[in-house]
Amino acid sequence: MHHPSALHTAPAPKATATPAPAAVRRGRPWLAPALLLAAFILFPLLPTPQFWVVQANYIGLYALAAIGVVLLTGIGGMTSFGQAAFAGIGAYTSAYLCTAHGVSPWLTLGIGLLLTGASALVLGWVTLRMSGHYLPLATIAWGISLYFLFGKLAWLGNYDGISGVPSLRVFGIDLAQDRAMYYLVWGMVLLAAWLSLNLLDSRPGRALRALKGGAVMAEAMGIDTARHKILLFVLAALLASVSGWLFAHMQRTVNPSPFSIKMGIEYLFMAVVGGVAHIWGALLGAGILKLMEDQLQVWLPRLLGGNGSYEGIVLGLVLILMLKYARHGVWPQVAALAARVLPSWFDKVRQAPAPAEALPRRAMPPAGSPLLQVDTMTKRFGGLVAVNGVSFTVKAGEIVGLIGPNGAGKSTTFNLVSGLLKPTEGTVRFMGEAVAGHGARAIARRGMARTFQHVKLLPAMTVLENVALGAHARLDSVMGVDVARAMLRLDRRTEARLLAEAARALEQVGLAHLMHETAGSLALGQQRILEIARALCCDPVLLLLDEPAAGLRHLEKQALADVLKRLRAGGMSILLVEHDMEFVMQLTDHIVVMEFGTKIAEGTPEQIQVHPAVIEAYLGGIE
Numbered sequence: 001m002h003h004p005s006a007l008h009t010a011p012a013p014k015a016t017a018t019p020a021p022a023a024v025r026r027g028r029p030w031l032a033p034a035l036l037l038a039a040f041i042l043f044p045l046l047p048t049p050q051f052w053v054v055q056a057n058y059i060g061l062y063a064l065a066a067i068g069v070v071l072l073t074g075i076g077g078m079t080s081f082g083q084a085a086f087a088g089i090g091a092y093t094s095a096y097l098c099t100a101h102g103v104s105p106w107l108t109l110g111i112g113l114l115l116t117g118a119s120a121l122v123l124g125w126v127t128l129r130m131s132g133h134y135l136p137l138a139t140i141a142w143g144i145s146l147y148f149l150f151g152k153l154a155w156l157g158n159y160d161g162i163s164g165v166p167s168l169r170v171f172g173i174d175l176a177q178d179r180a181m182y183y184l185v186w187g188m189v190l191l192a193a194w195l196s197l198n199l200l201d202s203r204p205g206r207a208l209r210a211l212k213g214g215a216v217m218a219e220a221m222g223i224d225t226a227r228h229k230i231l232l233f234v235l236a237a238l239l240a241s242v243s244g245w246l247f248a249h250m251q252r253t254v255n256p257s258p259f260s261i262k263m264g265i266e267y268l269f270m271a272v273v274g275g276v277a278h279i280w281g282a283l284l285g286a287g288i289l290k291l292m293e294d295q296l297q298v299w300l301p302r303l304l305g306g307n308g309s310y311e312g313i314v315l316g317l318v319l320i321l322m323l324k325y326a327r328h329g330v331w332p333q334v335a336a337l338a339a340r341v342l343p344s345w346f347d348k349v350r351q352a353p354a355p356a357e358a359l360p361r362r363a364m365p366p367a368g369s370p371l372l373q374v375d376t377m378t379k380r381f382g383g384l385v386a387v388n389g390v391s392f393t394v395k396a397g398e399i400v401g402l403i404g405p406n407g408a409g410k411s412t413t414f415n416l417v418s419g420l421l422k423p424t425e426g427t428v429r430f431m432g433e434a435v436a437g438h439g440a441r442a443i444a445r446r447g448m449a450r451t452f453q454h455v456k457l458l459p460a461m462t463v464l465e466n467v468a469l470g471a472h473a474r475l476d477s478v479m480g481v482d483v484a485r486a487m488l489r490l491d492r493r494t495e496a497r498l499l500a501e502a503a504r505a506l507e508q509v510g511l512a513h514l515m516h517e518t519a520g521s522l523a524l525g526q527q528r529i530l531e532i533a534r535a536l537c538c539d540p541v542l543l544l545l546d547e548p549a550a551g552l553r554h555l556e557k558q559a560l561a562d563v564l565k566r567l568r569a570g571g572m573s574i575l576l577v578e579h580d581m582e583f584v585m586q587l588t589d590h591i592v593v594m595e596f597g598t599k600i601a602e603g604t605p606e607q608i609q610v611h612p613a614v615i616e617a618y619l620g621g622i623e
């Protein structure tokens with residue numbers, strides 16, 4: 001495939017300057033991880049004081065719930081204080097069923113997960129539609145009410161709770177001993193971290209990562225964001241439930257206080273301190289907060305006299321300082337340090353994805369057939385008529401330009417056609433079907449893909465991953481199966497197909513050499529091209545490009561025009577809004593001109609250049 005070299009403008013990634021440590025230089029990069037693993041396994045077997053083993057177990061329990069917070073808040077952008085309440089459901093279910101009915105704790109784990117999942121599903125369905133601060137407030141309300149419910153129910157032992165909860169047994173080994181429990185707790189923590197990391201690095205994972213700050217874009221890629229939000233809510237709750245179950249059988253007693261809103265706030269703090277956007281941040285944050293709390297409890301009364309309870313004040317201050325100066329938490333700092341010391345560990349695979357079976361492709365409609373028919377479309381914003389009775393047609397295989405002075409209503413027209421807005425009046429037919437008001441997701445799934453005037457990318461994700469989001473809706477699957485397969489890494493063939501498709505789209509637009517860079521590190525012009533690649537990855541029959549040439553240099557514009565002409569030659573239809581008249585005139589087959597929300601002219605580029613109304617409106621200086 002031809003690579004328009006004019007678009008190859010980004011500098012090559014910088015090599016790291018810090019020399020590798022001796023062990024790594026001598027070809028033993030495995031030494032440090034092996035030592036870490038050995039220390040981790042041997043920790044309870046060595047004569048470690050009992051106190052520290054118990055601490056490690058609690059840190060593990062907190063880490064499990066905090067991983068849930070990372071998923072929900074750090075990845076999904078939904079702040080929840082209700083995590084402790086879900087831990088309470090897991091703990092109480094098991095404590096009650098084991099003590100009152102003698103059910104096996106392994107069975108109660110499943111029942112607890114079912115109950116938690118069902119509660120989270122209902123709660124998520126009701127609250128996740130709320131926006132802004134209403135969601136956190138709702139989770140607080142939920143946390144408080146569940147705490148009082150646990151305390152008020154006599155069969156759950158009121159505020160005294162339930163005691164005599166049995167210890168767990170695995171393969172005949174009694175885990176009443178903290179040293180044995182350590183392995184179960186940390187085994188579960190590492191399993192949860194592994195499953196979560198696998199999930200995030202997959203097709204559903206990319207959709208989940210798009211929720212925070214990219215929901216409009218994700219919907220335009222055909223992704224059902226509401227369902228993905230609920231999925232995160234349920235997953236986070238399930239992790240808390242496992243933590244609660246372990247807690248009940250470790251403590252051998254449950255009462256409402258460990259599941260109060262105070263603990264919900266602490267889980268959130270753990271995630272924030274550790275690094276709310278990182279799974280490992282949850283583990284780090286749980287460790288830091290638990291150890292700090294304990295050490296402050298010991299040292300502060302010694303330093304300040306009196307009988308303590310100062311730790312809350314100091315922790316509060318530390319948190320405020322962290323939120324001000326290290327908002328991303330401790331993990332990114334640790335990771336940056338580790339990447340300097342052990343670069344080989346952190347070297348991402350930077351090869352292009354291996355060729356894989358191509359995804360199914362849509363048939364292109366016959367050239368010249370009417371593809372998009374906009375008929376007397378009107379959009380009013382209060383008293384302002386942004387689009388006023390506009391009609392035009394895009395035929396298959398054509399590039400149509402939509403031009404007009406600032407504020408003419410071009411972007412609004414785009415948003416009406418692509419389903420982001422609903423017309424006040426008029427109809428939009430796409431491939432013969434009325435689509436006005438059907439929503440961006442449904443229209444995208446029918447084969448219309450778009451870019452945005454203000455680019456909508458996920459800056460922390462790689463260019464390749466951003467583009468792969470475009471291919472998301474080309475595979476239909478049951479979400480639960482998809483998620484389970486991703487977590488267990490059984491989805492690698494699908495993943496290879498998606499990434500290969502993304503790489504092909506990047507090659508088509510000449511950005512393949514930047515596929516492993518983060519999207520945020522690209523120049524604005526390149527980000528626009530990335531959006532085109534993402535739209536191409538949707539396998540559209542109609543591309544809507546909102547100011548694709550803005551921010552590009554002259555040669556880059558030429559290269560882009562070549563790409564678009566090649567796409568047209570391949571049967572693609574394109575509707576584009578653009579201010580650069582030279583670009584529009586050389587590229588388009590047909591032009592629609594708008595002014596003050598109304599269509600004032602349409603025709604071929606030659607007709608438009610000499611059209612009196614257009615010249616009158618603003619095109620005087622075009623020739």
Ligand SMILES: Nc1ncnc2c1ncn2[C@@H]1O[C@H](COP(=O)(O)OP(=O)(O)OP(=O)(O)O)[C@@H](O)[C@H]1O
Binds near residue numbers: 406407408409411412
């Ligand atoms: N969501 C909205 N609510 C209220 N008014 C809006 C909204 N979106 C657009 N408008 C108004 O509608 C009119 C048309 O805006 P639009 O962005 O569609 O124009 P445009 O031709 O794309 O302009 P530009 O070239 O500057 O992007 C403007 O007066 C704008 O202020």
